[in-house]
Amino acid sequence: MEIYALFGSSGTGKSSSALELAHRYKIDAIIDDGILIYQGRKAAGASAKYEKTKIQAVKRAIFFYHDQAEDVRQALRTLPIERLLILATSQRMISRIVDALGLPPVSHNISIESIKPEDEIKAARFVRETQGKHVIPIPRVEVEKDFLQRLIHSAQQILSPRKEIIGESTVVYPPFSGGRIQIYEQVLKKIVQHVCCRFPQVAQVHKTKYLFADLPRLHVSISLRLPFGASIPTCTMTIQQALYEELDYCFSILPSSIDFTIVSLEVQTE
Template identity: 40%
Template sequence: MKVYSLSGPSGTGKSTSALAFAHKIGVEAIIDDGLLIVNGIKVAGVSAKFEKNTITAVRRAIFTDEGHREEVMKALITYNIQSILVIGTSDKMTKNIAHRLELGPIETYYYVEDIRSQKEIQKARFIRQTQGKHVMPIPYRQVEQNFFKRLVQKGKEIFTPKREKIGETTIVLPDFQQEYIAIDKQVYVQLLAHSCKQQDIVHKVEHIQFILGEHAKATIALQLKMPIDYSIPRRVYQLQEAVQQSFFQHFGYELDNINIYVHSALQKKK
């Protein structure tokens, strides 16, 4: 069996990218948070995200329970797994998992920085810190929803570059994820409006729409001041840069899209 490791701190998006990355390097199975996933489908194991506290979640993830360990080892033989990606928070953790499951030595070590951009990692961390959301790289229908008292929702479908479906993700709020900072959507809108108003070309901000999901987007409609004795595209681009800089300064990640619509221009009243 060829064994690969993917590690990185919690909340950096390893599970979000796992299916696409495994397919890219030609790996058929994944070990993630106590689950054995083969070709995008859970075939054995119990997710650590079902646990009530962080300590039992870690124990579940590293297969300290004998029944759990034996179930996954039996499935590895049943499905004749020839290649596997072990996911953990560190090399030490993935080595421990590989040892517990008797997978053999890890051939190659990958890190979250190898498969995700810094921008993606920053946004994933922010979502974890402010929404407490965790991603499971298995279909929604395979998540035992009675384990969760809070959010369980469909994530996204994962496709190859040729638009062949690899699998899908599910978003959950585990019981042990109780500490996170909730930020009201209006806070984002107010910051974006304030950033725009600081620019001397802006007469009025008419409307702002903010979306934080797979992509973080801001759509801003505004009026410009008269007279317009400058290049509008150049100054609007500078406005986008100012908004991006302010947003990053306050929230620690960048917006994916900043769409600015100029509706009109008015003479400033004396």
Template identity: 35%
Template sequence: MKVYSLSGPSGTGKSTSALHFAYTKGIEGIIDDGLLIINGKRRAGTSAKFEKNTITAVRRAIFEDEAHRREVQAAIKDAKLSSVLIIGTSDKMTKKIAKQLQLGQIVHFYYVENIRSAREIQIARFIRQTKGQHVMPIPYEQVEQNFFKRLVRKGRAIFVGNLVKVGETTIVQPDFHYETLTIHKQVYRDVLQHIIGKSPIVAHVEKIQFNIASIPKISATLVLKGPIHYDVITELRGLQQEIVEAFQRTFELEPERIFLAVKGIKGAGAV
């Protein structure tokens, strides 16, 4: 059996990308958080996300429980897998899992930065920190919902190209995840107003709107200072970039969209 490792810090989107990654590499099985997943569906095991605290979740993920370990070992043998991808937070963790399950040496090591862009990782971390949401790379119907007191909902279907569906994800909030960061909408507004207020081309802001269901989307209506003796498009693009940099410094996140609309011009020579 060829054994592959995919590792990276918690909340960087490994589980979200695992199905697509395994399919493109021709890897038959996935071991993620205590589950054995084959063809996009749970074949055996119990997810660490069902645990009540982080200590038991880690022990579940590395197969410390003998019955759990034997169940997954038997399912791997029964499926006659020729390759498997082990997902963990570090090489040390994936090596531990390979040893526990007696899978042999890991032959290829991959890292989340190899399969996800910096922006995708940034977004995944932001959602984990502010929403406490975790992804399970199995269909909604296979998640035992009575284990969770909080959010359980369908994620998204995973396709390779536009034709081949390789699986689905489910979004959950494990009971052990209590540490989330709440950002009040006014904080986003204050940062935006501070940046726009410093701009030499802006007379005032007519309206600001935020959509923050997941990643902030910004819309602002501006009144510019006159007379206009500059390239308006170039200046507005520069202002957008300043907003991006401010959000990255403050929230470690780039807004999904920044739409700046000009309502009018105020000042000497303005019409």
């Protein structure tokens, strides 16, 4: 059995990247937070994401409990797995999982930073910290079968280039996640207004729209007042950079995109 390992700190988007990585390297199975996933379905184990405390969750994730570890070991002996991907927060944690399950040494160590851009990692952390969302890379129906009383937020289907289903992911809210932080839209609008007012070229801010469902995205509609011959792209890029830095400073948000719609343009001839 060939062992792959994907490691990175909590909330960096490892679970949401696992299915794409599995498809890329033709990986048959994934071990993530205490469960063995084979061909997109849970095969054995119990998810650490449903433990009540973080300590219990860590123990579950490293297969500290004998019955859980034996359940997964038995499945690993039975299933025709050629390549296995282990997800963990560190290489030390990966070593503990490998030892607990009696697996061969890791052949390929992959850090989340090597496959995911910094802005996406920071966006994933933002979603984890503010909304308490955790991803399990198995279909929603599999989660519901095991945890009928749990609240499932959404499910996302991952498709290969040939449009065949290679797996799904389910978003859940673990009891130990510590709740959610809410940022009011009006506060974000005030920040955009404040930043734009620093620039005399901005005559008016008309509308501000935010999307945080996936990656943080910002869309602003403005009117500009520019001297004749001034570059509109240069002006908007300067404002974009200022907004980017302000959102990062205030909320540790790195927007995936900041888009402008120029509603009107006043050209100054003098």
